[in-house]
Each structure stands twice: as C-alpha cells, then as structure tokens.
Amino acid sequence: MIAVFWCFLASIGFAHPSSGIVVDEQGQVFFSDLTRGLLKIESDGKLTSVHKEGGHWLALDPQGSFARMQFAMSDRWPRWFKRRTPEGARPALITDGGSPLAIGRDGNLYYVCEDEKMIPGGLQIGRLSPDGKLALLNPQLRATSEKLGGIKGLACGPDGLFYITYPKAILKVSLQGEVTTLLDPVRVDDCDPRTTSRDLPRLRGLAIDAQNNVYAAATGCACVIKITPDAKVTAVLKAETPWAPCGVAVHGNDVYALEHINPNSEAHEDWPLRVRKLKPDGNVVTLARMDLDPPRQQR
Numbered sequence: 129m130i131a132v133f134w135c136f137l138a139s140i141g142f143a144h145p146s147s148g149i150v151v152d153e154q155g156q157v158f159f160s161d162l163t164r165g166l167l168k169i170e171s172d173g174k175l176t177s178v179h180k181e182g183g184h185w186l187a188l189d190p191q192g193s194f195a196r197m198q199f200a201m202s203d204r205w206p207r208w209f210k211r212r213t214p215e216g217a218r219p220a221l222i223t224d225g226g227s228p229l230a231i232g233r234d235g236n237l238y239y240v241c242e243d244e245k246m247i248p249g250g251l252q253i254g255r256l257s258p259d260g261k262l263a264l265l266n267p268q269l270r271a272t273s274e275k276l277g278g279i280k281g282l283a284c285g286p287d288g289l290f291y292i293t294y295p296k297a298i299l300k301v302s303l304q305g306e307v308t309t310l311l312d313p314v315r316v317d318d319c320d321p322r323t324t325s326r327d328l329p330r331l332r333g334l335a336i337d338a339q340n341n342v343y344a345a346a347t348g349c350a351c352v353i354k355i356t357p358d359a360k361v362t363a364v365l366k367a368e369t370p371w372a373p374c375g376v377a378v379h380g381n382d383v384y385a386l387e388h389i390n391p392n393s394e395a396h397e398d399w400p401l402r403v404r405k406l407k408p409d410g411n412v413v414t415l416a417r418m419d420l421d422p423p424r425q426q427r
Contacts, residue, residue: 145388145399147228147281147333147345147375148186152219155379159386159403160186160223161418166212169403169415179212183223192218193235193258209237228282230290234303238290240279243270250278253290253301265290266305276312277327281344285336293334293344295327298355310342311359318363319349322372323392329353330392333375335383343383345373347392352376352385352406365406381408384415 148160157169160182168178189195195216199209208225222229222237227249229239237256241264242249251273253265273279273294281293290301297312316329323330330348337343342355343364350372352365367373367387375386383406388399402417 144184144332145374145391145401146182146184146186147386148183148223149333149375149377149384149386149403150186150188150221151377151379151384152188153190157377157384157403157415158186158188158221159375159401159416160184161401162399164418166221166223167416173415175416178221181210181212181223183210183225185224185228187222187229187231187237189220189222189231189237190218191235192216192220193231194222194237195220197258209239228279230282230284232284232290232303233288238265238282238284240282240292243267250280253279253282253292265301265303266307269301269305269307272299272307280330280332281334283334283336285340285342286338287340291334291336291342293331295330295348298331298334298342298344311355311361314344314346314353314355314361316346316349316351316353316361316363318351319346320351320366320369321348322350322369323348325392333373333386335376335378337378337381343376343378345376345385347372347374352383365404365412371402382406 146160150158155171165180166178166182168176210223212221227239232238239254241252241254251270255263276294276297279292283291292299298310300308328348329346332345332347334344340357346353350367351363352373354362354364370389371387372391373385373387374391377384385404388401400419403415405413
C-alpha cells in the first residue's frame with residue numbers, strides 16, 4: 129500500500145523543471161519530463177512512455193474520481209488540467225497547466241490557485257469536485273502565502289491533511305481549511321547552497337509517509353530532507369553538483385527523488401533529469417537518467 133494512502137502529491141513552483149512524480153500501489157513510478165512527456169518505470173525497471181505530453185506537476189487519482197473528466201473540452205471545468213490516462217482507467221493520472229495539484233482523501237482535486245480568480249497561481253488552495261464545483265479551501269490563506277513567499281508544493285498525508293511548502297516553511301491545512309504550522313523557518317544544517325537567493329532551502333515537492341514524516345525537496349540545498357512530526361530536520365538524500373531534487377514520492381519505506389541538472393536556473397532550456405530511490409538501508413539506486421537524447425532505460 130502506498131504510504132500516502134488516498135492522497136497523492138504533486139508539486140511545485142513555476143517556471144522551473146518538473147516536480148511531478150508519483151508511485152502507484154504496484155510500485156510503478158510515474159514522472160513528468162517537460163521534453164519527453166509522461167514516463168513510467170515499471171516494477172521490473174523497464175522505462176516506458178505513458179503520454180507524449182507531461183507537465184510541471186502530476187497527481188495520481190487512485191479511485192478514478194476524474195477518470196472520465198474531459199478537462200480540455202468543458203467550459204465548466206478548469207482547462208489547465210489534463211487527464212493522461214484512457215477514459216475510465218483507474219488509477220487516473222492528471223497533469224497540470226501551471227499549478228501544484230493533489231487528490232484529497234475526499235476524492236476532490238485540490239490545486240494551488242490565485243485567490244478568487246481560481247486560476248493557477250501560488251497563494252491559495254482551490255478545490256474542484258468531480259461534478260465541477262469550485263471553492264477555496266481557506267480564503268484567508270492568501271495573506272499567509274504572500275508573507276511566506278508563495279506556495280511551492282502540495283501533498284496530502286495519511287492523516288487527510290494537506291501539507292504545503294513555501295520557500296522556507298511547511299504548513300498543514302485540514303479539509304475544513306484550518307491552518308497550522310509544521311515548521312517555520314526550515315533550516316538545513318548541512319546545506320550545500322546551489323543559489324545565491326535568500327530563500328534557502330527553497331522547498332518544492334514533498335510527500336508524507338505512514339508515520340507522518342515529511343520528505344521534501346530542498347532544491348536550493350541540493351538534498352531531500354526528512355521532517356519528523358516533532359519538527360526535527362535531517363538531510364537523507366544528497367545530490368552531487370550540478371544535480372538537485374525538485375520532486376519527491378514515497379512508497380512503503382522507499383523514498384523517490386526527481387532530480388534535475390541546474391534546477392535553480394530558469395535559463396536552462398532542457399533540464400535533464402534522473403530518478404533515484406533511497407532504500408531503508410541507506411543505499412541509493414538510480415532508476416532512470418534522461419540526458420538530451422531520446423528516453424532510454426537506465427541500468
């Protein structure tokens with residue numbers, strides 16, 4: 129069973145490489161490549177293509193609440209989301225058109241939006257039901273997001289709470305819209321700075337395991353950090369120069385990182401990527417590496 133149960137991540141930030149990575153119940157890894165589309169690493173390690181187009185963020189809809197949704201053809205529903213799996217297929221895979229997104233435990237689609245405009249942005253969390261109803265999870269979240277630098281990542285934990293990253297903080301939001309702080313600021317003691325920006329550790333994608341430990345991509349520090357429920361921070365997976373993580377997924381006791389070359393640079397055109405897995409014993413395995421040539425299986 130996937131550690132994040134009915135809630136799956138999608139993450140994060142805008143004008144940057146993809147942060148979209150999820151893992152299904154069979155241990156198949158799905159990730160988005162802005163150049164090659166939506167890809168899958170099967171349980172036997174084989175790398176295949178799911179769809180020729182990807183996105184910055186990716187959500188797994190395990191019960192298929194949106195398995196028949198025609199996002200691009202309806203005036204009623206937001207058009208910036210696209211279902212990348214065949215109609216009726218479960219689980220469904222949904223990519224974004226400019227917003228972190230996640231399927232909540234209630235089966236609704238939650239996404240980062242811009243206040244009442246209900247368009248992709250970075251200050252609020254919107255809710256879209258399978259029948260097309262739109263609402264803000266908490267209208268007062270806008271002021272908090274402006275103060276903290278905008279929402280950069282969104283995930284749902286086994287407790288049903290949404291976890292959201294800001295450049296230097298992580299907050300929790302209930303389905304009723306109640307906001308609490310997990311940690312602000314987030315400090316990484318052994319940070320390897322990859323940017324001169326003052327918003328270190330520059331958090332992006334995140335995922336939560338069955339024990340409510342948060343794993344977050346500290347992109348500005350080139351590592352994945354683990355934050356325990358009592359707010360202790362540890363770097364658990366580091367990336368060598370010039371790599372840095374943008375997205376994170378959890379499956380059982382394994383942690384998956386979607387990493388890019390120079391992801392802190394908006395000038396990079398292709399952002400080659402790789403997917404690595406951190407095993408419980410501390411060993412790290414590279415599952416796939418995408419250079420500037422067509423996708424291929426990595427061994």
